[in-house]
Amino acid sequence: MDDDTIAALSTPLGKGGIAVIRISGANTRPILAELIESPPRSISPGRACHGFVVAKNKRIDECVVVFFKNPNSYTGQDLAEISIHSNPFLIEEVLELIFKIGARSALPGEFTYRAFKNGKMDLIQAESVNQLINANSKYYASVQFENMDGRLSERVELLRERIMDLGIRIETVIEFEEDQFLKRIQIEKQLTETLTMLRQILSHAVLNETLNRGFQVVLTGKVNVGKSSLFNSLLMQERAIISPIPGTTRDYISERIYVEGFPFILVDVAGIHQGKAGEIETLGIQRGVQRIQSSDAVIFMLDASRKLDQSDFEIYELIKARPKMIVANKIDIVKPEVMNQIKSVFGKEKIHEISAKENKNINSVFSFFNRLLKSLEKKESTYYLNQRQKKLFEDLDQVLKGVRQLVKSGGSHDHPVYSNAEIIAEEIRKSLEIIGHLTGTVSTEEILNRIFSRFCVGK
Ligand SMILES: Nc1nc2c(ncn2[C@@H]2O[C@H](COP(=O)(O)OP(=O)(O)OP(=O)(O)O)[C@@H](O)[C@H]2O)c(=O)[nH]1
Ligand SMILES: [Mg+2]
Known part of the structure; x- marks a missing residue:
């Protein structure tokens, strides 16, 4: 299967300046020779x-x-990129010609799969190729790059070396039984040290999935305080219905905005209140509470004109x-005694005074978004992992903790390390296998399929 020559369109199908068709495999050169009319020997x-292109x-x-001649290409095989004018009919015709001469249509992610198989990149890198292509923000694209x-x-390579080294050390202890205590x-x-390194990755890890989805910020507060008004004003469009009737918003509405190129999902929910809410409103309130619980941050709104x-x-x-921001809305019709009450009750908190209706001090909300962004800011110690990788790092942490326990309980005259040696050696092998799953040196077809089938055709 990996010996077949494959071809696919690598750019989006449509009308445009150019389209790039990729071919990879042993037949690449013969295909070019038959498909392309060019000055003699000019394809180098x-x-x-x-x-x-001739038909x-x-x-x-x-x-x-x-x-690109193998091994110096994306896939590690002979590979060609043919740029033609981007027109769907033309693209189809050229691809048909290529297939007729001697290639088959590439499967999703098959070019990258070959790159991985030929040692051009490991599985972590292959996954980030797709994550980069599907990035919803400039920020996410940059971390994926x-x-x-x-x-x-x-x-991960550093971790692997450390664990290998540990394995060797443990074996020497087993072989040379003197100095057991010192060696232990x-x-x-x-x-x-190895566990600390691992902990560093895990404790500062930001999950790709969260990062790509964006920050979910819920606007909450009792009925009629002006949540939907602020929602609209942040979106700069009349998205949600606003009315003086309490309980206007029933279900929740969410919209995406970008702050510094990073997505924020704003959620406007039903106002929460006590007393007799109708059946639909009650459901809306329940949903609002769920939204709050699953959000990344909230804006809690108070009404500066009502007690x-x-x-x-x-x-x-x-x-x-x-993580939250508290705003006192309707500052244009503020009642000083209400503001005093708010300040005395929420004394510990910073209260931002705004008017959603008159667009006053909306900047303070954007400053809040910027503070949230800062918390994500890339630090030396921040690593971006996907769910699969995070799970494997956690498994590795467990196994190595077990090894430490085993080493601790051996090494004295009564209990030399080597009494646990076989179990320790087995656990070390297990941890190296986990590393192998991370980088893809150990992998099952099922896992590879799951990863590469999410790619687009042509990558
Ligand atoms: N004066 C003044 N009125 C406002 C302000 N913000 C909202 N309002 C008014 O308050 C009323 C309720 O506004 P909404 O935005 O619908 O309030 P809500 O919190 O979404 O209400 P529910 O969806 O019912 O929970 C409307 O009549 C708005 O025009 C403000 O800053 N100043
Ligand atoms: Mg509303």
């Missing part, structure tokens, strides 16, 4: 070459071909432990 590796001795388009470039893989101390130290009541206190209890 790594150079752009101008020519024409039945007739030129059908002008093209630029770049040929770093992983594609090997940032996380280098860290050294091994323990090395294990602790605080039980609902305000109850909602505060619900959100007080979460």
Whole structure:
């Protein structure tokens, strides 16, 4: 299967400046020779070459071909990229010609799969290729590029070397039984260092999935405080219905905005209040509470023109432990005694005074978003993992902790390390296998299928 020559369109199908068709495999050169009319011998590796695509001795388009000779290509095989004019009919015709001469249609992600199989990249890098392509923000694209470039893989390689080294040390202890105590101390130290390194990755890890989805910020507060008004004003469009009737918003509405190129999902929910809410409204309120619980942050809104009541206190209890911003809305019709009450009740908290209706001080909300962004800011110690990788790091942590326990319980005269030696050796092998799953040196067809089938065809 991996010996077949494959071809596919690598750019989106549509009308545009150029379309790039990729071919990879042993037949690449013969296909070019038959498909392209170009000056003799001009198709040489790594150079752009101008020519024409021919069908039945007739030129059908002008093209630029770049040929990469194995192993110096994306896939590690002979590979060509043919740029033609982007028109769906033309693209189909050229692909049909290629298939007729001697290639088959590539499966989703098959070019990257070959790159992985031929050692051009490990599985972590292959996954980040797809994550980069599907990035919903500039920020996410940049962190994925770093992983594609090997940032996380280098860290994993370092871990692998450490664990290998540990394995060797433990074996020497087993072989040379003197100095057991000293050796045990050294091994323990090395294990602790390795675990710390692993912990560093795990404790600062940001999940790709969360990062790509964006920050979910819920606007909450009792009925009629002006949540939907603020929602609209942040979106700069009349998205939600606003009315003086309490309980206007029933279901929740969410919309995406971008702050500094990063997505924020704003959620406007039903106002929470006590007393007799209708059946639909009650359902809306329940959904609102669920939204709050699954959000990344909340904006808690108070009404500066109406006295605080039980609902305000109850909602505060619900959100007080979460990343939040408290706003006092309707500052244009503020009642000083209400503001005093708000300040005395929520004395510990910073209260931002705004008017959603008159667009006053809306900037303070954007400053809040910027603070949230800062919390994500890339630090030396931040690693971006997907669910699969995170789970494997956690498994590794468990296994190594077990090893440390085993080493601790051996190494004295009564209990030399080597009494546990076989179990320890087995556990070390297990941890190396986990690393192998991370980088893909150990992998099952099922897992590879799951990963590569999510790619688009042509990548
Ligand atoms: N004066 C003044 N009125 C406002 C302000 N913000 C909202 N309102 C008014 O308050 C009323 C309720 O506004 P909404 O935005 O619908 O309030 P809500 O919190 O979404 O209400 P529910 O969906 O019913 O929970 C409307 O009549 C708005 O025009 C403000 O800053 N100043
Ligand atoms: Mg509303």
